[in-house]
Amino acid sequence: MDLDAVRTFVAAAEAGQFQEAAADLAVTQQAVSKRIAALERHLGVRLFLRTPRGAELTIDGQAFLPHARGLLRAAERAVTSVRAGRRPLRVDMIASRSAASALLRGFHRAHPEIDLDVVMLFDIEKAVAAIRSGAIDASFRAVAMPGRPLPEDIEAVRVIDEPLQLLTGPAHALAGARSVTVAQLAGHRIWMPGIVPGTEWAAYYDDLVAEFGLTIEATGPNFGSDALLDTIADTPALATFMGGHTRLVWPAGHGLRRIPVTDPAPVYPHALLWRRDNPHPALATLRAHLAAAGTGQDAAGTWTPHWAIPR
The missing domain is CATH 3.40.190.290 (D-Maltodextrin-Binding Protein; domain 2)
Incomplete structure (x- = not known):
């Protein structure tokens, strides 16, 4: 699973808007949309619904969010375990x-x-x-x-x-x-x-x-x-x-x-x-x-x- 896409999903879920998530990640809004779309294709479900107020999590998105956060925490622990000065x-x-x-x-x-x-x-x-x-x-x-x-x-x-x-x-x-x-x-x-x-x-x-x-x-x-x-x-x-x-x-x-x-x-x-x-x-x-x-x-x-x- 693409961890950049997972990280983008978590940022968008927490911000509630793709534009704000793009600013937090220092990427374009188009890049956020592409990453989310690729993750949805990989999972075979919709994660967000576009609304006038921004982006809302679907039921599948709500179910995936805690696991996505866990993936990012596990990735950080894995990096820390081998990085000199931090491990x-x-x-x-x-x-x-x-x-x-x-x-x-x-x-x-x-x-x-x-x-x-x-x-x-x-x-x-x-x-x-x-x-x-x-x-x-x-x-x-x-x-x-x-x-x-x-x-x-x-x-x-x-x-x-x-x-x-x-x-x-x-x-x-x-x-x-x-x-x-x-x-x-x-x-x-x-x-x-x-x-x-x-x-x-x-x-x-x-x-x-x-x-x-x-x-x-x-x-x-x-x-x-x-x-x-x-x-x-x-x-x-x-x-x-x-x-x-x-x-x-x-x-x-x-x-x-x-x-x-x-x-x-x-x-x-x-x-x-x-x-x-x-x-x-x-x-x-x-x-x-x-x-x-x-x-x-x-x-x-x-x-x-x-x-x-x-x-």
């Missing part, structure tokens, strides 16, 4: 239960007046490409990839260092520990299905294994966090890593343990990435909010890969 701030993150998700929820609570769209792209290459094209405004990513520096037009700043925790079932050998050192984890099976080669989180765990001689198994299909928690609860020989700020809910009978890892404490370094010349007005507000939140932690006693985005 919502569009931010990418890896997972809905991550530390980045908690940061973004805090931003939304602090600035409810800012419209926000949350997307989840698979890996850092897709996120960077979307930032550079303007499809998204920012992305929460853990680290730069080793040997693949970020493009010069991309800015990045560390916003939170998330400590890793060991998650075990109640019968695991380390279940009763108040904390464990990295050295104590040597020889224990740490199961993490869903580590995809080539991703930044795979690079992070590859370096963790190489640095401390750990055993991380990524075998088997990834059925999601609920299935992972079920398996860890029922299998004494398995444990897994979870971010300390990752939200988890499990049945009371699972008896799972979240145990801090120390000496040093491996941290997952979340950073915010954006394009230097991004014009979205809310992006600066997001950056200021994250800077004021002060969610990082001191580097002393922690470990990150040497190629992580620096503070």
Whole structure:
């Protein structure tokens, strides 16, 4: 349906005269008449009756008017959803239960007046490409990839260092520990299905294994966090890593343990990435909010890969 014709119909219906509608739309009266006639042919009904007082809606015109207004509102929303500076701030993150998700929820609570769209792209290459094209405004990513520096037009700043925790079932050998050192984890099976080669989180765990001689198994299909928690609860020989700020809910009978890892404490370094010349007005507000939140932690006693985005 021709939206210009629909817009002209609504203007004429509200003005009650084609001439006044033409003035409002900055077109000729002839153009108004042609658009209305084309719309009537498309719908197969008369929308107006010409009278000495102007143009009056027919019964069909009265029935069509609220829907025509709805079409125009929908069109405006569609345009606003993609127009830079007017569309919502569009931010990418890896997972809905991550530390980045908690940061973004805090931003939304602090600035409810800012419209926000949350997307989840698979890996850092897709996120960077979307930032550079303007499809998204920012992305929460853990680290730069080793040997693949970020493009010069991309800015990045560390916003939170998330400590890793060991998650075990109640019968695991380390279940009763108040904390464990990295050295104590040597020889224990740490199961993490869903580590995809080539991703930044795979690079992070590859370096963790190489640095401390750990055993991380990524075998088997990834059925999601609920299935992972079920398996860890029922299998004494398995444990897994979870971010300390990752939200988890499990049945009371699972008896799972979240145990801090120390000496040093491996941290997952979340950073915010954006394009230097991004014009979205809310992006600066997001950056200021994250800077004021002060969610990082001191580097002393922690470990990150040497190629992580620096503070």
